Amino acid sequence: MSVEINLPQELVRGSFGCLEAIISTAEASGTSQELADVLVQFAVHHSIMEPLFQWLVQQEIDKTVFYSSVFREDCFAIQVLNTLLYSEKGTLFLKKLLTPIVQKATEIWKKEKRTLQLAGNIPTRIYDANLTDALLIVDNFLVNFSFTTYTCPIPLRQAFAIIQSTIESRFRDEITAELPPIGLDLIFFKFICPAIISAQKFIPKVRPEIQPSLITVSKLLNDLALNNSSRWNPRVGEFMNEKHPLLRSLFFTLIDHEAIKMAEENIQVETPIMSPVCRDKSADRVRQYMTNQFENQISDSAYEISAKFGVRKCEQFMKKLEHENWESHKKYRDISTFKLKIQDEAVCMKGYILIRAPINFVLKCYLDFGQKIARTQRNFIKEPTENFKLERCISKLPFPMTNRDAVVSTWSIRSSDPDRAFFVSEDGSQFFPPQKGLIRSKVHLSGTMAQSDKDGNTMMVKIAHADINGSVPRYFVDLINMEQTRGWKDFKKQVEKSWKKEIRASQNSGYDSVESTSTCDSG
Numbered sequence: 001m002s003v004e005i006n007l008p009q010e011l012v013r014g015s016f017g018c019l020e021a022i023i024s025t026a027e028a029s030g031t032s033q034e035l036a037d038v039l040v041q042f043a044v045h046h047s048i049m050e051p052l053f054q055w056l057v058q059q060e061i062d063k064t065v066f067y068s069s070v071f072r073e074d075c076f077a078i079q080v081l082n083t084l085l086y087s088e089k090g091t092l093f094l095k096k097l098l099t100p101i102v103q104k105a106t107e108i109w110k111k112e113k114r115t116l117q118l119a120g121n122i123p124t125r126i127y128d129a130n131l132t133d134a135l136l137i138v139d140n141f142l143v144n145f146s147f148t149t150y151t152c153p154i155p156l157r158q159a160f161a162i163i164q165s166t167i168e169s170r171f172r173d174e175i176t177a178e179l180p181p182i183g184l185d186l187i188f189f190k191f192i193c194p195a196i197i198s199a200q201k202f203i204p205k206v207r208p209e210i211q212p213s214l215i216t217v218s219k220l221l222n223d224l225a226l227n228n229s230s231r232w233n234p235r236v237g238e239f240m241n242e243k244h245p246l247l248r249s250l251f252f253t254l255i256d257h258e259a260i261k262m263a264e265e266n267i268q269v270e271t272p273i274m275s276p277v278c279r280d281k282s283a284d285r286v287r288q289y290m291t292n293q294f295e296n297q298i299s300d301s302a303y304e305i306s307a308k309f310g311v312r313k314c315e316q317f318m319k320k321l322e323h324e325n326w327e328s329h330k331k332y333r334d335i336s337t338f339k340l341k342i343q344d345e346a347v348c349m350k351g352y353i354l355i356r357a358p359i360n361f362v363l364k365c366y367l368d369f370g371q372k373i374a375r376t377q378r379n380f381i382k383e384p385t386e387n388f389k390l391e392r393c394i395s396k397l398p399f400p401m402t403n404r405d406a407v408v409s410t411w412s413i414r415s416s417d418p419d420r421a422f423f424v425s426e427d428g429s430q431f432f433p434p435q436k437g438l439i440r441s442k443v444h445l446s447g448t449m450a451q452s453d454k455d456g457n458t459m460m461v462k463i464a465h466a467d468i469n470g471s472v473p474r475y476f477v478d479l480i481n482m483e484q485t486r487g488w489k490d491f492k493k494q495v496e497k498s499w500k501k502e503i504r505a506s507q508n509s510g511y512d513s514v515e516s517t518s519t520c521d522s523g
Contacts, residue, residue, distance in 0.1 A: 032076055059077070062444065065340070078190065081191075100137075101199070106210055109213070115209065134216050138220050138221060142250070150259075157260050180226050180227050192221065196217060220236070227244040316424075317463070327340075347468065350462065361499055365498060401470075402437075425445075444466060
């Protein structure tokens with residue numbers, strides 16, 4: 001039976017979990033930027049922009065394992081940030097930043113017919129002149145940025161403050177004084193530098209001749225934000241060493257909580273209260289988007305996320321498998337285990353298990369008994385489909401520790417070329433509220449990949465990655481990691497034992513093929 005979701009009402013209540021399936025479906029259908037535009041208008045009109053963006057950023061960072069890869073790919077939170085930046089006020093802010101750059105580059109072109117190009121075969125005299133003028137423009141930009149910081153739209157300042165504080169909380173052990181703030185990198189890499197290159201979108205009648213100058217200034221500013229002078233000469237290195245601390249200081253002024261709060265109070269004095277008509281129109285626009293794009297999908301089917309989304313989860317799983325931050329842990333016969341170089345993660349193991357049996361037999365055993373977890377009771381929250389299931393797992397921990405529960409979404413994908421199968425899981429807490437008397441654990445991207453090898457055996461690659469949360473002794477964390485490895489060894493042993501029994505039974509009964517009649521013995 002279909003369960004209708006009143007999305008505007010849920011959002012105003014702060015129940016953002018219902019958005020996850022909607023965002024996933026929008027990304028699969030190519031309408032995610034439209035959804036971002038609709039949500040931003042609604043959130044601003046209903047004064048929920050800050051908590052909504054906090055939720056979006058937390059969702060994205062929870063999926064990110066390594067500090068170096070935070071927001072390196074486009075995601076829905078970045079699309080929302082795009083909408084904020086390219087709003088009317090955001091565009092005005094960009095125009096204030098870009099105008100002096102365009103004016104100076106145009107002035108140099110008009111006077112000397114010279115662009116600030118630094119690449120290629122350029123005479124030393126011209127190169128030095130170009131570099132001097134480019135650094136002067138960057139220096140002037142910093143002065144201009146210091147004056148325009150307070151005119152930056154408050155939703156943008158809040159957004160970057162949320163990004164920076166959430167990243168600092170999640171990766172506090174990896175952040176050093178030498179690393180540039182991710183929020184600062186994001187402002188320049190995603191927004192200011194692309195806007196400089198596309199200045200004609202914000203400023204009328206930009207001369208096409210100054211495009212090389214804009215590109216040079218954009219590159220210098222991007223590297224200044226990163227404090228990366230590796231591709232420049234020593235003169236640029238000295239300039240960046242001197243100016244990067246100033247840029248960092250300006251960024252932290254931009255996102256300072258007290259400064260934002262003061263700016264909000266000033267705006268509330270100057271700005272009339274939002275008309276109820278505007279709020280109603282923004283809610284209508286949300287409903288219209290849902291009607292146009294999803295029709296009846298905002299129901300039970302919202303939980304059964306599209307196959308395309310499952311494929312994307314498999315791609316993310318493969319990237320996580322191949323990441324360089326795994327370090328070798330232990331090796332056994334046909335099994336190699338690895339641990340992730342992260343401090344505050346409780347359960348975090350990867351294993352390669354060679355199972356001497358065909359993939360179809362291994363998968364049947366895996367579905368029959370290979371997903372059992374010690375001391376854990378598993379229940380389906382919704383009826384599973386062929387490709388998707390949503391489960392609640394309750395784990396009984398020894399006294400005096402509190403029992404845990406977790407909600408897990410799992411996608412199943414099978415491919416024929418190469419012959420392999422995926423069972424990829426991730427946290428699904430948005431679909432089931434925390435329960436009294438239990439601490440909610442969080443499952444990061446985890447799962448299993450099984451693939452046939454040239455000898456007809458099966459290589460299984462597994463990742464187990466979760467935060468237990470709450471107070472748990474270190475020895476118990478180590479015990480869980482040990483249980484992961486023991487479970488993998490037991491599964492291999494049981495499957496190979498069952499496969500040998502099948503071979504013997506087939507030989508005794510005279511069958512040529514055992515795979516078609518294979519059954520599993522869970523031992």
